[in-house]
Amino acid sequence: MEVNCEGCAGCCLDWRSVLEAESERRTHTRRETSKNAANATRAPLDDDTNFVPLTRDEVRSFLEAGMAAALTLRFWHARAASEGVEIDGHSVAAIAGRPVFFIGLRKPPKPVAPFGREEPTWIPACVFLDPTTLQCRIHGGEHFPEECGAYPRHTLALEQETECERVEAAGGGDRLLADDVDGDLDGLLLGSQALGAKLFAHPRPDALEGIVDRAATEDLTADDRAECLAVAAASSPGTLVTSDHHYEQALDRALEQAQEPDTSWVEPAIREWQRRRDTGEEVPSPAIAKRVEDDRGAPETPGWDALE
Numbered sequence: 001m002e003v004n005c006e007g008c009a010g011c012c013l014d015w016r017s018v019l020e021a022e023s024e025r026r027t028h029t030r031r032e033t034s035k036n037a038a039n040a041t042r043a044p045l046d047d048d049t050n051f052v053p054l055t056r057d058e059v060r061s062f063l064e065a066g067m068a069a070a071l072t073l074r075f076w077h078a079r080a081a082s083e084g085v086e087i088d089g090h091s092v093a094a095i096a097g098r099p100v101f102f103i104g105l106r107k108p109p110k111p112v113a114p115f116g117r118e119e120p121t122w123i124p125a126c127v128f129l130d131p132t133t134l135q136c137r138i139h140g141g142e143h144f145p146e147e148c149g150a151y152p153r154h155t156l157a158l159e160q161e162t163e164c165e166r167v168e169a170a171g172g173g174d175r176l177l178a179d180d181v182d183g184d185l186d187g188l189l190l191g192s193q194a195l196g197a198k199l200f201a202h203p204r205p206d207a208l209e210g211i212v213d214r215a216a217t218e219d220l221t222a223d224d225r226a227e228c229l230a231v232a233a234a235s236s237p238g239t240l241v242t243s244d245h246h247y248e249q250a251l252d253r254a255l256e257q258a259q260e261p262d263t264s265w266v267e268p269a270i271r272e273w274q275r276r277r278d279t280g281e282e283v284p285s286p287a288i289a290k291r292v293e294d295d296r297g298a299p300e301t302p303g304w305d306a307l308e
Contacts, residue, residue, distance in 0.1 A: 001152070001153055001156060001178055001179060001180060001181050002176075002177040002178035003152065003164055003175060003176055003177060004173075004174055004175050004176075004177055005175075006134075006304045007114060007115065007116060007134060007304075008114055008115060008134065008164075008167060008175055009112070009114050009125070009129055009134040009135075010114065010115075010163045010164065010166065010167040010175070011050055011148075011151055011152070011163040011164075012050065012125060012126040012129045012134075012136065013050070013107070013110075013112065013114065013123050013124060013125040013126065013129065014047075014048065014049050014050065014107065014123060014124040014125075015114060015115070015123060015167070016049065017121075017123070018114065018115070018117070018121055018123060019115065019167075019170040019171045042076040042077060042078065042079050042093045043076060043077045044074050044075070044076050044077075045074070045075045045076065045077065045090065045092075045212070045215050045216040046074055046215060046216070046218055047218070048074070048104070048107060048124070050163065051074055051102065051104045052104050052105055052126075052145055052147050052148055053074075053102040053103070053104055053147060053198050053199075054071070054102075054103045054104060054105070054145055054147070054198070054232075055146065055189070055197055055198050056196065056197055056198070056200075056232055056233065056235050056237065058143070058145055058146070059071065059103050059229060059232045059233050060233045060250070061142070061143055062143060063229060063233060063250055063253050063254060063257075064253075065143060066257055066263055066264045067143070067257075067264055067266050068222075068225065068226065068229060068253070068254040068257045068258070069106075069222070069257065069258075069261060069264060069266040069267035069270065070105060070106055070127045070128070070266045071103055071104070071105065071106065071225060071229060072103070072104055072105070072106045072220060072225060073101050073102065073103055073104070073215060073220070073224075073225060073228045073229075074101055074102040074103075074104060074215070075090075075092050075093070075099060075100075075101050075212055075215050075216075076092070076093040076100070077090065077091060077092070077093065078091040078092060078093045078094065079093070085097060085098075085099050085205045087099065087205060087208050087209060087212040088208075088209060088210065088211075088212040088213035088216075089213070090212055090213070090216060092208075092212055094201070094205075095195070095201050095240065096201070096240060097205070098201035098202055098203055098205070098240060099201070099202045099205055099208055099212075100199055100200065100201050100202075101199075101200055101202065101228055101232075102198070102199065102200070103200065103228065103229060103232045105126050105127055105128065105145070106126075106127045106270065107124040107125055107126055107127065108124070108125070108127060108269075108270040108273045108274055109122045109123065109124055109125070109273055109274060109277040110122070110123060110124075110125040110129065110131045110273055110286075110289070111131055111276075111283050111284050111285065111286050111288065112125055112129075112131045112134065112286055113286060114134060115167065115171045115173065116171075116173070119283070120283050120284070120285065120286050121283060122277045122283055127266060127269075127270065130289055130293070130298075130300075130301045131286035131288075131289045132286045132287050132289050132290070132301075133301045133302075133303050133304065135301035135302070135303070135304075136148070136301070137293075137298055137299040137300070137301055138299060139301075141299070146187050147187075150187055150188070151163075152164055152176070153181050154187075154188050156179050156181045157181050157182075157188075162176055164176035192238065193238070195237070195238060195239065195240070196235040196236050196237040196238055196239050196240070196241070197235075197237035197238070200228070200231055200232045200235050201231075201235075201240050202228065202231050203231070203240070203242055207227060208227075210224075211224045211227065211228070222254075222255075222257075222258035222261075222267075223255065223258060225254070226251055226254035226255050226258060227251070229250060229251075229254045230247045230248075230250040230251035230254060231247060232250075233246055233247070233249075233250035234246035234247035234250060264297070265293060265296035265297040265298045266298075268296055269292050269293045269296055269298065272292045273292060276292075
């Protein structure tokens with residue numbers, strides 16, 4: 001497998017609106033296909049096209065590093081009423097009466113110019129994506145998600161269309177340079193392997209009242225996220241069991257970080273990006289990330305020249 005990532009970051013942002021005019025037919029076809037597939041399976045409540053699920057150990061690691069603000073959650077609509085739990089007017093997919101969810105990375109709006117575009121645009125982008133270099137700030141580090149490192153190998157092994165190919169079809173260029181993979185799916189965690197390790201089940205559906213509705217409108221609060229982060233951190237791989245001790249420990253840690261958001265660069269940077277986008281000001285240069293993220297302590301990226 002070989003990919004050309006420079007200037008792309010297609011797997012790290014929701015780029016649908018950026019290339020909509022250039023690829024109206026392709027986008028429409030992909031959305032209809034996605035919608036039909038969702039009707040046959042379970043559609044997520046949110047609209048994130050590139051949600052990266054984290055493992056229990058990765059959730060714990062982010063909490064220990066003081067970066068709970070970087071994380072968010074995903075629920076799904078139940079395929080049938082018998083497979084779900086009714087919360088906030090939604091039939092939420094569940095296992096044994098316990099609503100299931102993923103933990104992933106937040107995507108605040110950032111001024112980016114991917115795919116060779118000259119002018120930046122506000123696009124939902126991974127919290128760790130540097131808008132200037134279009135590189136990941138934690139790539140190769142101890143907190144770099146395993147799922148990110150395996151992309152697009154897992155997708156190719158499952159014989160599904162990669163984001164590289166979608167970007168090529170929508171905007172041209174060569175992104176997926178070689179698609180040969182060994183078919184190794186280690187770490188993908190499919191089926192029952194995912195339970196408690198990547199797919200988490202909340203033991204108290206009543207505790208999710210209000211949270212599910214805010215997840216659907218993408219208006220989650222820090223306390224909402226803390227509740228589900230704690231359950232994920234307390235989960236036991238391969239089972240529905242959660243540890244009360246680990247739950248309380250993780251909840252205290254997440255709530256403490258929510259009460260003191262300025263101890264990490266993550267939450268202040270997200271608030272600044274959202275403020276700038278919501279004020280309707282002219283889209284700034286991606287280089288403003290130096291003030292918004294780097295100066296607050298975000299890890300720097302090497303730039304593409306350093307990788308040649």
